[in-house]
Amino acid sequence: MKKYLPVIIPLLLVKLAVHLVGNANYGFHRDELLHLSAGEHLATGYMEFPPFIAFAGRLSHLLFGYDLSGMRIFATLAGLGILWLCCRMAMEMGGKKMAVLIAGISILAFLPYYRNHLLFQPVAFDQFFWTLGFFFLIRYINTGEPRYLVLLGLTAGLGVMNKYTMLLWVGGALTGLLFHRQGNTFKNKWLYLAGALALLIVLPNFIWQWQHNFPLVLHVKRLDELSAPNTFARDQLRLPFTLLLSLVGLFALFFHQQLRKYRSVAVAVLFIFFMLWLLNSKGYYFFAAYPVLFAAGAVQVEQWLARRPAWNYGVAAFLLLPVMPFVPDAIPILPVKTFVEYKQLQPDAEGRYQLTSDYADMFGWEEQVRLVDSLYASLSAKEQAECVLWASNYGEAGAIKILGGKEPLCRHGSFWLWGPGRKSGRIAISIGNSKEVVDKVYEQAQLVKTIRHPYAIDEENNIGLYLCRGPRISLPIIWPTLANQVFE
Secondary structure: OOHHHHHHHHHHHHHHHHHHHOOOOOOOHHHHHHHHHHHOOOOOOOOOOHHHHHHHHHHHHHOOOOHHHHHHHHHHHHHHHHHHHHHHHHHOOOHHHHHHHHHHHHHHHHOOOHOOOEEEEEEEEHHHHHHHHHHHHHHHHHHHOHHHHHHHOOOOOOHHHOOOHHHHHHHHHHHHHHOOOHHHHHHHHHHHHHHHHHHHHHHHHHHHHOOOHHHHHHHHHHHHHOOOOOOOHHHHOOHHHHHHHHHHHHHHHHHHOHHHHHHHHHHHHHHHHHHHHOOOOOHHHHHHHHHHHHEEEEEEEHHHHHOOOHHHHHHHHHHHHHHHHHHHHHHOOOOHHHHHHOOOOOOOOEEEEEEEOHHHHHHHHHHHHHHHHHHHHHHOOOHHHHHEEOOOOOOHHHHHHHHHOEEOOOOOHHHHHHOOOOOOOOOEEEOOOHHHHHHEEEEEEEEEEEEEEOOHHHHOOOOOEEEEEOOOOHHHHHHHHHHOOOOO
């Protein structure tokens, strides 16, 4: 292992350096505000996700407060772990120095990982748990030691508690094990002990889902309605160079003499791919499967070039150089004004710039909170005691909670779980709700300001800030009836 550290450590440092720059730029993403808000309401389940990200959010707050770079370092550490494990898997499959180099370079060359390992979302941890699971599966194939089955169970349980897509990984791994030594692993008691461990870890969330009428089903249905059809496979084609390496790895796992012993890994990957495709899943769900394919592909390339080892550097350059100009699109290493110039973006008639949705979702929250705070401060003490801060979506609600330090009223997603609060709501400050909605809920609604931001996403532009009085409905009465509308 030590002889490969001079290869692995510089790759880790490059990835870390990019993230240390990018993590500090722009602002909180709306999803990050939601996950941190969940950390303020620790539970064994939430409407949109399992509880792992909420506990990570609470840990982040304890260590760093609500610091942007501090929070994002968790996703970055998961990304560094993925790079490390990719190199380790190449070594486990018989790769030497050049295979380790190509495996690590492939992680740096896969552009979506910069975005995935920037944002404080379950995605980075999902990719880490998948990669860790494949590493333990390979170790089990190599050694036959039952402890790796137990570690697989532990990884599976934690992975499901982070993101439910881990269930597909479990299905793929079990299918793959059918092809390892004629399925003899299923006669091993340790496999069932590992399964019991995974179920024990997941049980609290299953109980929570049952107690709340399985909101997961409602959420999946809503995501399916929003997903564009037939995009899953097409999303895999957007990075042809790393895709080629992964296809080499998949081929080698089935047909190369040295790597064929790991064909159960290839079977698992194919199972996952086709299940995600059939379910019309988002393309990025499958990105968690690429590190093991990169590792296998790197081993195969190294063996092809055994007589010309220097050509491996050409393969590394072939993977990395074409994507380098696009790194600023994936992670905000450039200040926003520099990025606008780099991309030669032009403002529209309102002076707004169309950034990528992720970048646009990092702007506007602090300005919204300042406006809400200013309007709230203008109220008398008696009015403040009755005033609710009414947000239309979890981004606005999360900003009020995390950046403003106040409790919002929001029926969107998990914010519905946390109820309408104890204030009467005779007065409300509404942000993001349309005039039509505000008028249905309150008798009087004064438009204080129409909020615009040159970089914010369309959804957060031209939104109204209203001061509302005279409620037409009772919050405690109406709140339970909103359960089926939380994802609308």
